[in-house]
Structures are given as C-alpha cells and as structure tokens.
Amino acid sequence: MNAEVLSIGTELLLGEVIDTNTSYLAAQLPLLGINLHRVILVGDNRERLSEALHQAWKRSDIIFTSGGLGPTEDDITREVIAEFLDEELNVSPELEQELRLFFARMGREMSSHNIKQATIIPSARAIPNPRGTAPGWWIEKEKKIIVAMPGPPWEMQNMWVKEVMPRLQQKIQGDFILSRTLKTFGLSEARVNEVVSPLFVSADPELGIYAKPDGIHLRIIARAAKREVAEKIIAQHEAHLREILAKYIWGFDNDTLEGIVGELLIEKGLTLATMESFTGGLLASTLTSVLGNSSSYKGGFVASSNEAKITLGVDTQLIRQYGSISTEGAEAMAMAVCQRLGADIGVGVTGVAGPDIIEGKSPGLVYIAICGDREKWTGDWNFPPPLQLNNIATVAALFALRQRLLSIN
C-alpha cells in the first residue's frame, strides 16, 4: 500500500512551524506495512491544495492530511476535500452537540466560527478528537482512503494512536513489518555503529542507528509473510544486541528514562528529592511529568549560585575546600535536599554549562551524586560542549538513577 501525506498550513511554508507531524507519521507507517512515497507541504490555498489532492489521489492508496481543520477562514481542508469528491458539506447535529459540550466543559463560549468544525460530507465518518475542537475525517471511496487529521501535534498524535492506527490495522493485510527499538546511553553513535554493524550485513532485517536526545537508539525492522517469522527475526537480533550492549541499554520502544525511574520508585516504595544547579529545574520537571500525581517525588531545589546552595544546606566549608562543582559538591547537594524534604533518595547535579570556565572546570563537566540510606554513588561526565548540556545532564542523572535503582554498576 502506497501512501502520501499532505501537510497543510501557510505557517509551514513560512518556516514558522517545523512540520513534526510528517516525521511522526513517517515513523509510524512502516509498522503498518504502508510505504510513504511522498510528502507535500502546501499553504492554506484552495487551488494548490486541490491540485495536490488530485495528484495524490492518482498516485496513492491512502492520503493522510494534517492541518486546515481549525475554525478560521484559512482552514480549508474540509471544503477542498468536499469539492474534490463532489460532495455536499453539511453541519452534523451530533458533531455540533459534541462541539458545544466541549466548549461548555471548558467554561467558554463557542464562537460562531467554530460551527464549521461540525461540518461533514456523506462519505466521511468523523474521528473523535478529545484534545481539540476539530474532529478528523475518515473517508473510503473508490478503493482509496483519505484520513484528515488536525494540525496540532498534541491532537494529531492522540488521534493517530487511539483511532487511526487501529482502523488501518484492520484494513491492511500486507507483509508483517515489525520493529523493535533498543535505547542506549553512554556510547557515541560512531562507537555503536562500529560494534553492531558486523551483525547486520544483509538488508533484512534492517538496522537503523539514531542519535537522540536520550542516547543512541537502535531500530530493528523485520519483514515477513507471517507475524511469527518477523517476531523470531527480531528476537534473534535483539538477543545479539543485548549481549554486546548489555549495560548501555536502558529501554525499548516507547520507554522513557523518566518513566522507567518512576516505575522503579513506585515499585520499590521509595521517595526521591533532587537538587540541581545548571540544569535549572529540567530534572525536576522531567520527573514531575511522570510522577506529578504520585507521592514518590517529594520535590526539588534549583540553586545555581553558591549562596543559594548554602542557604539550602550545602556546607560552606565543603564548598571552600572542593568547590561547588565537584563530586563532593554534588554529594552534599543530594544529601541536603534528601534531608530537608525527607526523601529516601537524594540526587545532586552540578556542572559547568559554559561558555566560561568556572572554579577551574571546563564547560561540559557534570557531577552527579545519588544518596540513599545505606549507600552513596557518584559519577562524573565530560560531555562535548556543542551538546545541549542541561538536557544531556538530566538524561545522565536519570540513567544513573535507573542503574542505582536496579543496583547495577
């Protein structure tokens, strides 16, 4: 099955927005055995969108659109599809009611402009969008499928996972394509490539190596007529990779480091507190994103200056002796916040964000300490400066936490 994506919005052609929907869909489609042949970005322009739709219809089995479902005059996707299929666009009473309920829930008045978001054509079925006011459209006609989705990624991705992907899975009977992603931290992309490439000499299964913000990911893609065969190919290659990369692998597929750390804390009934300097709250907010509703994360301190560190419990004498950017400094931070907030485990992160050398330490140096009841652990990294240091230091801290929680060295 061949597919084409039409990404719609003048903002994309003015460079105001990076089109992340396309790369999201592009990564999803191979898992359904759908080949993405082309992506077209067009503005909010009737004529050009219509031309793109005509061409896509001729070439492809499935057309995905994203964008142009909003309430403003600019939003023309519905009109263009209706005109292209020569169908009439009418307000659906059910959709209108849902829309009114949505606004009522938000305690806001519905603008008259929004009514167009309740319109639909006879051959389309509405796709629910609990995250926004624009329902999607699912159209099947003349053996082709058109799926119209909203532009905001937060809405589109939810609609994809909950509604569109399951419907497509039912429709498609092609080769089984399975993928498995292994996520590692602590090795460079070149090093991973060197180590694993001898295992993937043929093109099947395919191996992709990607440098991501949370480490190097390896993606195995296997194709086979039967699901069990594809599963077996994946399992064999995954076992090989695990042998070679064991201690660097922290997760699979949709795992996140914060998700894993959160689960381990809850599972072991442990509480955590953090004190960070140059990461400035990124560690705290990453942990809160998964632990916000639990009592496992007690809270955190953000203290970039020595003055603030001292106020928050780090010993003046210790800073004078070792400097605040040191193994000892990180340890003192971890212990201070652990005591003050009454947590089982404390994490301290300090380092030099750059561009200047501080306390004789170069940009990229990061010290992390993890203190528990019975043990302390410290580590330091030297990350190359062009990396986004607050992000990589947060990842390093979460990785270290995972290792400690699993009692792995």
Add this chain to the structure above:
Amino acid sequence: MNAEVLSIGTELLLGEVIDTNTSYLAAQLPLLGINLHRVILVGDNRERLSEALHQAWKRSDIIFTSGGLGPTEDDITREVIAEFLDEELNVSPELEQELRLFFARMGREMSSHNIKQATIIPSARAIPNPRGTAPGWWIEKEKKIIVAMPGPPWEMQNMWVKEVMPRLQQKIQGDFILSRTLKTFGLSEARVNEVVSPLFVSADPELGIYAKPDGIHLRIIARAAKREVAEKIIAQHEAHLREILAKYIWGFDNDTLEGIVGELLIEKGLTLATMESFTGGLLASTLTSVLGNSSSYKGGFVASSNEAKITLGVDTQLIRQYGSISTEGAEAMAMAVCQRLGADIGVGVTGVAGPDIIEGKSPGLVYIAICGDREKWTGDWNFPPPLQLNNIATVAALFALRQRLLSIN
C-alpha cells in the same frame, strides 16, 4: 517569483530525520520576496524524484533541492537533474582537484565513490561547499533557476548564507516582502480572529493567526515595490492591532516571554525566586534557560505535596484554612521562597493538573502570585483541560511577571 522546495532522502520518509532544511528555507525565502508555494519530500527514488522535478518545473520559477548529493548509489539528484534537462554529466577536473584537496586537508583517503561528487552538467555552475564534499549546483535555463544544495543542515545553511542568498538577491528585482509578528496571551484563537479579521479584509497585507504554546501569534505580511511602502503598510496595521489588543500583546518577532522577563529583571536590577507545585520545575528551567549565567535568578523550589510546601515555609494553618490550591496558597509560596532565597520578587504557582479534582478544585485551575517588597499581586486562570497545563501555567506566570515588572494592570 514562485518557488518550490524538493527535499530529497528516504530517511525523511521513514521519519528518521526531521526535515529542518525546509523550515529554514521557508523562513528565508519571504525576505527575498520569493513565495514558497510548495514543498515536496521524496525518497532516493529516480522515478518519483523525476516526476516531482517535472511538475515543479512547470509550476515554479525557482526550484531548490536539498539532499541526494552524497557519494553513495542512493544519491541521485545530479543524475535526475541531468536526465531531466537532457544534458551530459561529466567529471569536472577543477571539482575533482578541489575534492582531492578536501580529503587531503582532512588527512583521509578519497574513496572512488566520491568522484561522482565532482561531476557536473554544462548549464550548471558549481557552488562551493567548504563544509563538505558535495558542491552545490546553480542552473539557469529557459528562464528558470534550479539550485541544488546538500542535505546536511550544517552544509546547506552555510551554502545558503554565503553563496545562494547573495546570488538570488542580485537576480531578483521583485516586490519587497516584510513581515511582523505580534505575540499575545490571554485570548483564544477564535476570539483573536473575531476581533482582528475586520481589519484584514483584503489579501494585502496578509494576516496569519497561529495558536502557539506561548499564546496566539499574529503575523502581518506586506508586499510592495519599495521597502518603505511595505514598512509603512506594516506600521499602519501594527498600530491598529496594538490599539485593539494592547494589553494582550507581550512581544514581537523573535521575542520570548522568558527573554523579556529576564531583560526586565536585569534592567531593573531585581532578583527573582520561584516556588511551583504542579508545573514541577518548568518555570524554573524556563527562567534558567535565559538567566542561567546571571545572578538575577536566585533559584526555585518544586513542591507538589502539602508536606513539602510546609517544609519550605508555607504555613500549616493557612493550608488548613484556604487549601494549598488557592490565591492564599500561591501568595504564601511566593513569599516563602522570596524570604528563604533572599530575592526581591517571589513567584508562586499552584493549581490542579488533573485528571482528579483536588481540594474541591477542578483540573485547569491555576493560581499565580507575585510578591515584591511593596506590593503583592495574585491572579487565577481556568485553562481548558486538554491543554498542556504545566506549559500554559508557566506561560501565564511569565506573562504575569512581565505585566508586574512593567507595572501594567
């Protein structure tokens, strides 16, 4: 002048790489008065690239390609262009020498594959690429221009700035196109649309309305034969928008709320400290991203539980009386962190992230307090639940801070 971008590479269609070249070019072209009408992403596939090139040639005055200039078999851009223009592809002795010099400088041996990067067609002039092995091509033929650039953004953007943009500036004597973006907070997209659309009845100047994570943006685009005329059109319409939206506008073009708050703090010589609950450190890390190297941001507390709030200085009695998710709670948080970290201004942010009702308060309720030496300010919001609440609450806090720092009500 109408342009089209062909972004070439199978990795783009597999979602392995986000196509940032396109958004880069898209943002650059309006400044040259070039209208980008369409972007096409195609894989490393001869037939489909050729089809895209045919269509683009018919529709557009200028075609920009990025990608497919590498040394491997997959890299087919040169071959496809040569075939399309019916010209012969030959090794250029000058380009070969430059390529050999490039490898010599890197101390690496040149692979025989690389020789294809020294090939060219008669109607093309090579565009130097000091950052890589693939020179670009500049082609003028039958009143059309084709500019072929390498895919790696680091190479492409350098080539654009140093070589392509200056040549285009010489070529083009078109309209001046200027743009101006006004950034607002506090109104919905539909409401902004309702209020401003009567001012933009004609297509010139163009008005775009975009819902962004930091509020609703309005972009005015004016076209005119002379720069001064375009400037005047922008100024007139900006003045109108400022009249209508005055108190909601917080910035322009590349402004960020955290940048504005940071500048105001430094300008006024004031220091800041924050205490946040469900935003979990996002306010702190946003402020650190601009104030990390200054002493204006003293630091912050992240405290989601009442227990942690009390430990950090919020009065038990107050929580018992008003609940921690309240105007009084936010105020107590702001004052506590302000005192403990010795800052001039304290900010407290509390609210209900959902999905559950807490202390009788519904998800989406946010309380923000800003306390200074002489005055206190508090505000509350009720954001619709589908929004990413920690983000919108952080934006609301920064917006409130800006207003207070400017002494605007």
